[in-house]
Amino acid sequence: MVDRYKDRIKSIDTTLDILEAIRHSGRGNISEISERTGQTKSTVHRHLNTLRDRGYVVKDGNGYAISLKMLRLSSGTLDRHILYSATKSVINDLAEETGESAATAVEENGEAVYLYYNRTDQAIRTDARVGIRLYLHCTGAGKALLAHLPADQVDAIIDDHGLPEKTSNTITDRDTLEEELQKVRNTGIAFDNEERVDGMRGVATPIQNRETGELLGAITVAGPTRRISDDRFRDEIPTLLKDTAKMVEVNITYS
Known part of the structure; x- marks a missing residue:
């Protein structure tokens, strides 16, 4: 069977794991996201900084939440079905x-x-x-x-x-x-x-x-x-x- 995972990019996997961890609970701070994803706090912090700079997460109190910009990525997805x-x-x-x-x-x-x-x-x-x-x-x-x-x-x-x-x-x-x-x-x-x-x-x-x-x-x-x-x-x-x-x-x- 073909190995579908051999060409995966680990940094993208990490970013998606972080987004899914935030979505699962609605929000999360660096320590919580680190625990959920198994990534170090420094790794989580770097990824969150990039996501925040690009507008895909926002600061929410002491934690982070997925931003409304994500709606732009999914807009039209349902309508095509x-x-x-x-x-x-x-x-x-x-x-x-x-x-x-x-x-x-x-x-x-x-x-x-x-x-x-x-x-x-x-x-x-x-x-x-x-x-x-x-x-x-x-x-x-x-x-x-x-x-x-x-x-x-x-x-x-x-x-x-x-x-x-x-x-x-x-x-x-x-x-x-x-x-x-x-x-x-x-x-x-x-x-x-x-x-x-x-x-x-x-x-x-x-x-x-x-x-x-x-x-x-x-x-x-x-x-x-x-x-x-x-x-x-x-x-x-x-x-x-x-x-x-x-x-x-x-x-x-x-x-």
Whole structure:
């Protein structure tokens, strides 16, 4: 297998690690960032000085925060995804109708990435948000995506990311996962039965171009097991998602 990491530039890795450490907590001082990244304080200080001079971080009290200039780098990223505009309103409707959280996800670099996310006030708060990156094998949206990717791409994703165990329900066996993905292909519905977060269930369905069969992404609804009973999990929410997906696919295909 090709070593994708041999040509990486360590100083850029360090800069990105620092930015991710700041983003994770919202802000951080040099000591905190040093501890999170494993870099020396002097290294962190030099990188922060450069980032501050370029306007990508700002002083925030005794620490540093990511600046609004970062928005310029990401502006237009969502708009270039056809699913963002095509599903934003239906995700809002799904969240409202189910009383839970709903999201649009796409596959990028072997992970599921949320393009859009919404939740009701009563929905359980988790780490889900726009931009979150999730393993494909242990989420409903991820399985909906995996099931409709070419077999060689699925193999490459598993070789790269593995099948790490997130809960006792996570599928960690390749053959078992393939059986699960075949069910998704047959039914058009993927389930996450406490496979990423204990106490949380998710249901998802893929979004495809009806003329070309191209996989565009997936939509998903998730909530706590105490509210998503077996009937809602296996029947009510899947039906709602499939009906929603049909509407989105028609709009995208023939717009």
